[in-house]
Structure formats: structure tokens, C-alpha cells
Amino acid sequence: MASEQNRWLYRFSVITSLSIVLLLIAGGLVTSNNAGDSVPDWPLAYHHLIPPHLIGGIRFEYGHRVVAGLVAVLTLILAVWIQAREKRPLAWKLGWTALGLVVAQAVLGGIRVLDGYPAITATAHAILAQIFFLTVVGLTIYLSPWWRRDLELHQDASSPSVRSLTAWTTAVIFVQLILGACFRHGALGIMPHMIGAAAVAVMVVWAGRAVKKRFGAIRQLRTGVALLHSFFGVQILLGGAAYWAVLAAADDAQPTFTYVSLTVAHVLFGALLFASSLLLTLLCFRVTRPAHSTAAEPVSASPQKASV
Amino acid sequence: MKSRRLRLLGFLCVLVVAGCGHQQKRAQEGASTGPAQPVNSATSGTISGKVTLSGAPPTLRPINMGTDPNCQAAHPDPVKPEEVVTGPNGALANVVVYIKSGLGNYSFVAPKAPVVLDQKGCMYEPHVLGLMVGQPMEVKNDDPTTHNVHAMPSDDSGWNKSQPPGAAPIEQTFDHPELAIPIQCNIHPWMKSYAFVFANPYFAVTPSTGTFELKGVPPGTYTIEAWQGKYGAQDQTVTLGARGSKQISFTFEAGSGAD
Numbered sequence: 001m002a003s004e005q006n007r008w009l010y011r012f013s014v015i016t017s018l019s020i021v022l023l024l025i026a027g028g029l030v031t032s033n034n035a036g037d038s039v040p041d042w043p044l045a046y047h048h049l050i051p052p053h054l055i056g057g058i059r060f061e062y063g064h065r066v067v068a069g070l071v072a073v074l075t076l077i078l079a080v081w082i083q084a085r086e087k088r089p090l091a092w093k094l095g096w097t098a099l100g101l102v103v104a105q106a107v108l109g110g111i112r113v114l115d116g117y118p119a120i121t122a123t124a125h126a127i128l129a130q131i132f133f134l135t136v137v138g139l140t141i142y143l144s145p146w147w148r149r150d151l152e153l154h155q156d157a158s159s160p161s162v163r164s165l166t167a168w169t170t171a172v173i174f175v176q177l178i179l180g181a182c183f184r185h186g187a188l189g190i191m192p193h194m195i196g197a198a199a200v201a202v203m204v205v206w207a208g209r210a211v212k213k214r215f216g217a218i219r220q221l222r223t224g225v226a227l228l229h230s231f232f233g234v235q236i237l238l239g240g241a242a243y244w245a246v247l248a249a250a251d252d253a254q255p256t257f258t259y260v261s262l263t264v265a266h267v268l269f270g271a272l273l274f275a276s277s278l279l280l281t282l283l284c285f286r287v288t289r290p291a292h293s294t295a296a297e298p299v300s301a302s303p304q305k306a307s308v
Numbered sequence: 309m310k311s312r313r314l315r316l317l318g319f320l321c322v323l324v325v326a327g328c329g330h331q332q333k334r335a336q337e338g339a340s341t342g343p344a345q346p347v348n349s350a351t352s353g354t355i356s357g358k359v360t361l362s363g364a365p366p367t368l369r370p371i372n373m374g375t376d377p378n379c380q381a382a383h384p385d386p387v388k389p390e391e392v393v394t395g396p397n398g399a400l401a402n403v404v405v406y407i408k409s410g411l412g413n414y415s416f417v418a419p420k421a422p423v424v425l426d427q428k429g430c431m432y433e434p435h436v437l438g439l440m441v442g443q444p445m446e447v448k449n450d451d452p453t454t455h456n457v458h459a460m461p462s463d464d465s466g467w468n469k470s471q472p473p474g475a476a477p478i479e480q481t482f483d484h485p486e487l488a489i490p491i492q493c494n495i496h497p498w499m500k501s502y503a504f505v506f507a508n509p510y511f512a513v514t515p516s517t518g519t520f521e522l523k524g525v526p527p528g529t530y531t532i533e534a535w536q537g538k539y540g541a542q543d544q545t546v547t548l549g550a551r552g553s554k555q556i557s558f559t560f561e562a563g564s565g566a567d
Contacts (some may be wrong), residue, residue: 033497034492034494034497035494035497036455036494037456037494038494038495039456040456040469041470043466046472052454053453053454055375055376055377055378055453056375056376056495056496057375057495058495059375061494116465117464121557141347249389251366251368251538252369253369253389253391253498253500254371254372254498255370255497302466
């Protein structure tokens, strides 16, 4: 019975994660359609709960608020459900952290609308969105039936360890997302983001090859690497296409379908790449152990140990 | 470990510096020496001329106003963006001609009459406007739909106000000179206008004839600049004697600019 409840909790967490993907798309549409300032008040919209006219940019801006509200409700339910049904303290912490982050996002969105300064506020809003997304994805992995199993820990005799490599890859991708947000919202030029792309490429290839070479026999890790490399490949292509779209749009009177599609897709796959890197990182932490580790880690990971 | 952190910090700093690129858009002002004096109209003259486009104007994609039925209904025929508007014989409209430098320390009083920016047919009229520091700008909405008026000066703090149909005009002033302040509607993203704010009255925006006239200019040597949104800016040096009159012309090449 407890196991069945845990499965439903995990499924709900998956649904919450997917809703955040929708929210990232909705947010991307606001920026790419230059609709961020189409509703000048917050939390109401044109002094109403529902704006009187859903026209032009208002559709994207208000639509983003609606999806954000849905995500906030799902996150609240998730946090409460975890508190009620989960025994692991880390799960409680992650649940309430996720709720705090979505509330902070709402406030930051309001500041963006009311105070402007998009180079700062919109960039911060975009970065916090990725942190929130990663928190819920990490929580979902932690709630998964696979994570709860007794799993064999494999020794990693090489240096740097795959734990380190994948963790650093995730960190480098995060920095790249920050640089991308800075470019998109006018805080920085394109050059740092291009340099960041090169750094991400190095880390993704290095970490992926290390994991496959040392632990290619472990199916979950092979799948994690495949996901990481697939998303990275698509993201690099989308990055080139999105930049071409930005340059081509310089003389357009309004955002075109091509421009909006490519730029939003690039934002989306950036988030998916980030999530896949976190997944691989957590997998490595779950099933590998550096050879130099002196801690008395049991060979079979218990649910308590999984909270490390 | 410490040296690794320092290297990482240095790398991040390089990224930030490599990406920073912020252009100042201050309008040029004359050097201030001594107390400001009013212009002596007995010795002032006129700089006039014409701005033209050499070559075929670009083919601009018509605006899609489908996101708002009110806008679409206002235009049975396709509407082109106003980035490049030409008149007879290659005359170029919407070019801002102004004194960039050389003006002495004169005092000027901003007119009290407002410059009007109208929203009609979901387009701004005019596409480019000039006004003085402290002169009111009045934004009207003559459309049966809501607009938001979002001004983004880099020197002053920006503002963003909604304006439903029938709402009272929005009145704002700008406190600092600045070139090409974008004003846009985020509900209808094709709606863009540019405001040029000057500390002196020597500016003009060319109509469809491409002509301009700067009256009451004191004697001196000036850099006159012509600014066009797509083709950039051109400068010319003009020396004006007492009660003088000078004719200059600017020609922009159709193949130049961000094509």
C-alpha cells in the first residue's frame, strides 16, 4: 500500500515536472514575442482577474501567468503530499524548497512587470526558472522507485571521478544558461554565450565518454549518457539556428513564426539539457563510488544512504 | 585549490567583459563656456537641405495585424513598416537632422505646446519625432483597441502605461537629451516609434519631400548629423555666417545599413 502511494506521488512529481516544461515554453513565448510589458499591472491584468481583451501580446503574457498559477498549485500539492507521505527528510526539504522557489518566481515576475529593467529582472526570472525546474526534476528522481532500490555501488578508480565530471558538467551548463539569459534579455552580448557553448561541449563529451568507458555495462548510466548527448546535439544545432534567426529578424517589423519557434526551442532544449545532466549526475552519485572514498558506504544503498 | 578558484573567477570575468557592449546614445551638446546667453536673432541664419535615398528602397514584408481584429479591420490593404519611407525623386522621410556639435553656450526655452504621438490604425503617427528637454509629449489613442505605451530611454527611467480606447492622453516629458528613444506597444509588437530629445531647437524630421530647415541658428561652425533608422547616421560640417543661409544635402545608399 505504502509502495503504491509512493508510486502515485512519484507520478504526480513527474506531472509537475512536465508542467514546468510547459511553463518554460510559455515564458519563452513571452520573451520571443516581445510581450513582457503588454500587461502593465500585477497581480491583476488591466485591473481584472482576467484581462478584458486577450489580444496580441496580452495572450502570451497572461497565458504565462495562468500556466504559472497552475504550476504553483501543483507544486503546493506536491510539497504537502510529500510532507504527509514521505519518510525521508531530504524529500521534505526539496518539496518545500520547490514551493519557495515558485513563490519567489511569482514575486520576481511581478517585479519585472512593475519595475521594468528587463536586463536585470527578466534575466533573474529566467535563471530562477531553471533552478526551480532543476529542483523539481531532482526531487522527481529522488522520489522514483528506481532510486529507492538497493543498488550496487561500483567503484570508480579513475580521476577525476564520474561523480565530479558530471557534477561539473551540470555546473557549466548552468553558467551557460545564465549567459544565455543575459544575452536574451540584453544584459550581455553573444560572445560569452558562445564561449560557454564551447565549455559545455568539452564537458559533455568528456563526462559522457568517461561514464561510457568506465560504466558502459550499467544500463541506466548508458541511457543517461545517450540522453545527455542527444539533447546536447540538438541544442547546438538549435543554438546556431536561433542565432541566425536573431540576426535575420533585425529588419523585421514584428517577431516571425520562424524566429519565435527557433528561439523558444533553444530555451526549451537548454532546460532539457540541464535536466539530463542533472539526471546523469544523480545516477553517478547513486551507483558509483570514487576509489579514494574512505567513508563506510554500504555496498547496497539504503533509502537513508540515498539521501546523501 | 585557491589558485583554481582564482582561475575560474578570472575566466568568468573574461566572459563578462567580452560580452559587455553598451552604447551611449546621448545627443551631442555644445561646449559650455561662461553663462548661457539667448541667441541673437539679428545675426542668426538658416541651414536647410534635402535628404535622399540612392538606389531602390528595400522590399519590406507587410505587417501581419491578425492578432488583433480591430487593427486588421482598420487596414483593408496591407501595411508596410515605416523603417524606410521614400517620396518623389528618392526623397527620404523620417530622417532626423540636427546640430551634433559646435553650438556655443546658449540658453533655450522649451516650448509649452506638446508634441503629439498618435496611435491610429495600430500604427504610431509620427514614426519619428523630435522634441526638447522638458517639452511635453502627448500620446493619444485613436484606436478602438487597447495599447500599452512603453518608452525606454537609457538616461531617464522608462515608463509603461496602458491606454484603453477613449482614455485620456498620456503626457510625459523627458529630462535629458537622448537620441532614438524607442517607444513601443508590446500588445502590437510592430508598433514602434523613436523620440529624439534635444537641449536646443535646432532639429527637424524630414517629411515625404525629404526636406529640412533649421532656423534661427547663430553664426558658427557646426557638425550637422542626419540619422536614419536603417541606414545609420551621416555628418557634415557647415560654417554659417551672420544672417547666413546654407544648403546641404545628405544621400543614403540603399545598399548600406543592416540589410
